[in-house]
Every structure is written in C-alpha cells, then in structure tokens.
Amino acid sequence: MMSGFRDAWLTLPDNARGAMWVVVGTFFFALNDTFVKQAGLTIHPFQIGLIRYVLGIVLLLPVFIPMGREGLATKRLGLHFLRALIAGSGQILVFYSLILLMLTDATAISFSRPLFMTVLAVILLHEAVGWRRWAATTVGFIGVLVVVRPGDGPIDAGWLVGLTAAFLFSIGLILIRRLASTEPPNRILFYYHLFGSLLSLGPAIWMWKTPTPEEWLVLAMVGVMTTIAMFCFVRGFAIGEASILGPMEYTRLVYATALGYVFFAEVPGPWTWVGSVIIIGSAFYIARNEAFRLRGGAGS
Numbered sequence: 624m625m626s627g628f629r630d631a632w633l634t635l636p637d638n639a640r641g642a643m644w645v646v647v648g649t650f651f652f653a654l655n656d657t658f659v660k661q662a663g664l665t666i667h668p669f670q671i672g673l674i675r676y677v678l679g680i681v682l683l684l685p686v687f688i689p690m691g692r693e694g695l696a697t698k699r700l701g702l703h704f705l706r707a708l709i710a711g712s713g714q715i716l717v718f719y720s721l722i723l724l725m726l727t728d729a730t731a732i733s734f735s736r737p738l739f740m741t742v743l744a745v746i747l748l749h750e751a752v753g754w755r756r757w758a759a760t761t762v763g764f765i766g767v768l769v770v771v772r773p774g775d776g777p778i779d780a781g782w783l784v785g786l787t788a789a790f791l792f793s794i795g796l797i798l799i800r801r802l803a804s805t806e807p808p809n810r811i812l813f814y815y816h817l818f819g820s821l822l823s824l825g826p827a828i829w830m831w832k833t834p835t836p837e838e839w840l841v842l843a844m845v846g847v848m849t850t851i852a853m854f855c856f857v858r859g860f861a862i863g864e865a866s867i868l869g870p871m872e873y874t875r876l877v878y879a880t881a882l883g884y885v886f887f888a889e890v891p892g893p894w895t896w897v898g899s900v901i902i903i904g905s906a907f908y909i910a911r912n913e914a915f916r917l918r919g920g921a922g923s
Contacts, residue, residue, distance in 0.1 A: 641863020645871040648855025653878035655848035656721050656730070657886055662841045663722035666832060668715050671845060673827035675714075676819040678846025687813050695813055702802055703811070707818030710795030714819070716788035723781030726883035727891040730876050731770050731899040732785035737906040738763040739793035747797050759908045766901025769894055808857070873903050 662671050680687070687695070697703060720729045741760040744750040771782045802811050834842060859871075876899055883889035 638863045641859040641861075642871050644855045644859030645863075646874055648852045648859060649872050649875045650878050651848050651852035651855065653726075653730070653875050653882055655845055655852060656726055656879065657882045658841050658844045658848060659718050660721045660726060660887065662838065662845060663718060666834060666838060666842065667827070667830035668718035668722070669823055669826040669830050670832065671718055671842065672711070672715050673820060673823040674842045675845050675849060676711075676816050676823060678843065679850055680816045680820065682846065682850040683812065683816065686809055690809060690813075694807075695810060697806060697810060697814070699802060699805060700814075702798065703806075703814035704818050706795055706798040706802065706811075707815050708822060709791050709798065710815065711819045711822050713788045713791030713795060715823070716784050716791065720781050720785035720788055723779065723784060725889040725891055725895075726879040726887070727876065727889065727899075728770065728895055729781070729785055730879040731895060731902060732767070732782065733789055733792075734873065734876075734899070734902045734906055735763065735767050735786065735789045736793050736796070737909050738767070738902075739790050740796060741909060743793050743797050747794075756909055759905045763902050763905030763909075766898045766905060768898075769901060770898030772894060873907070876903070 659671060717729075717733070720732065723729075724732075738760050741756055767786070771786075799811060880889075880891060883891075
C-alpha cells in the first residue's frame with residue numbers, strides 16, 4: 624500500500640507536490656500559533672522564545688551534526704548575529720501579538736511583510752521598483768489600515784506590536800538575501816537558532832516561571848510544530864516554484880480562523896476579512912510581479 628502511495632505521489636507534478644507540502648506546513652505554523660497563544664496566558668514570551676530556539680536546535684541536530692565544523696564555519700558571524708538579533712526580536716513580538724490579538728487578526732497583520740519588503744529592498748538593497756509594485760504596496764498598506772481601523776477608537780497595542788514584528792522580520796529576510804550569497808540554508812538556520820538561544824537566555828531567566836507539566840507539554844509543542852512546519856516548507860520549496868507556492872501560505876488565515884474559534888471562541892469582525900483580502904491581494908501581486916521580473920519579463 625505504501626509503495627503504491629509513493630508511486631502515485633511521485634507521478635504528481637513538482638508544483639503540485641510542493642504546494643501540498645506548503646499547505647501542510649502552513650497548517651502546522653497555524654497550530655504553532657495556537658500553542659503560543661495558549662502558553663502566553665501564563666508564560667512570558669521571552670521564555671517561550673528560549674524554549675522554542677533550544678528545542679529547535681535539538682530537533683535539528685540530525686541536520687547540523689553531519690555538517691561538521693567545516694560545514695558550520697563562517698566568515699560572516701557578525702551578519703548572522705545581526706540577523707538573529709533583528710529576526711529574534713521580531714519573533715518575540717510575534718508571540719506578543721498572538722497573545723494580545725485574535726489569531727485571525729495577528730495572522731492578517733503578518734501578511735504585511737511583503738509590503739515592508741518592497742520599501743526595504745529599495746533602501747537596503749537599492750533595487751529598482753516600478754510604479755505597479757509601488758501601487759500594490761500602497762494598496763496593501765490601505766488594507767492594513769482597514770484591519771487596524773485607526774480612526775475607530777484607540778489603537779490596540781497588539782496592532783502596533785504585530786506591525787513592528789512584520790517590519791523586523793522583513794529586515795531579517797533582507798539579511799538572508801545578503802547571507803545567501805555565501806551561506807547555505809542549513810548554516811543560516813544553525814546560527815539563527817544558536818544566537819536566538821543566547822540572546823533570549825538572559826531575559827528568559829529574568830522572567831522565568833517554572834512551567835507545570837501541562838505547560839511544558841504546550842511549550843514542547845511550540846518547538847515541535849515550528850520544526851515540522853519548517854521541514855514541510857523546505858521540502859515544498861525544494862521541488863516547486865516559489866511564485867506558485869508562496870501564495871499557498873495564505874491558507875494560514877483560514878486555519879487561524881478555525882483554530883481561534885475552536886480553542887478561544889474568537890470570531891473576527893467583517894473589517895478583518897475585508898482588510899485581509901486587500902493585503903493578500905497586494906502581496907500576491909507583488910510576489911507574482913517579482914517572479915515575472917526574475918524570469919526576464921519587464922516587471923514593475
């Protein structure tokens with residue numbers, strides 16, 4: 624039976640198999656967010672971060688050990704550290720946003736990363752961006768305003784935290800581009816987890832609360848779900864085209880809505896959906912436009 628399933632699986636087009644990997648990985652990311660939100664009711668985000676990074680190292684040891692000293696050696700330690708500092712700070716803020724906001728709202732705000740990437744690519748990478756991409760970015764930020772609704776009363780701190788997290792993660796992605804010119808993905812992954820553990824250690828000890836057995840289980844699930852999701856994404860993007868697989872991540876909004884309702888009785892308002900459609904639409908356009916440009920099209 625397993626042999627038949629494997630044969631049927633391998634007959635599928637690469638993009639179809641890649642898309643399935645990403646959709647499954649996205650579900651595990653949404654499930655991870657659910658465990659983070661649950662853990663955050665009693666455990667500080669810095670403590671969650673430390674445990675997430677340490678568990679990540681342990682679970683990825685089968686990947687790191689075969690690399691040996693030579694495979695892990697780098698001449699760009701400073702840039703690895705800077706990336707871990709910025710992206711690690713973004714990770715902690717993501718945890719805060721998941722605790723402060725509904726799962727659907729926190730997920731919708733996280734989709735603003737491609738919008739920040741457009742601005743940062745111009746500032747940090749000196750990339751040329753045409754008017755169509757700028758227009759899509761502007762529309763995307765209008766979608767963010769629709770979700771946040773700044774004129775509808777005091778802005779919840781969770782929105783500002785979520786947007787700051789998206790901005791920091793965008794800088795982290797820009798730094799990955801710079802690192803990727805000399806560093807393989809597994810080495811980038813190793814130093815991110817290593818420095819992430821070291822940077823969160825002090826604050827986590829300061830805020831430490833000894834978890835109960837039930838809390839330990841939830842915290843362990845954060846590390847496990849993240850690692851499974853990352854594995855699925857790596858497998859997916861290894862065989863499929865990024866321009867086709869990238870938009871599959873937007874299924875995370877559906878998962879987040881369902882999980883938020885089941886576990887926390889959360890029901891997002893209509894403006895969340897309207898803003899989410901605008902954000903996702905603009906981010907999708909930016910991704911497709913970038914893929915067209917890289918293939919030698921006119922781009923914009």
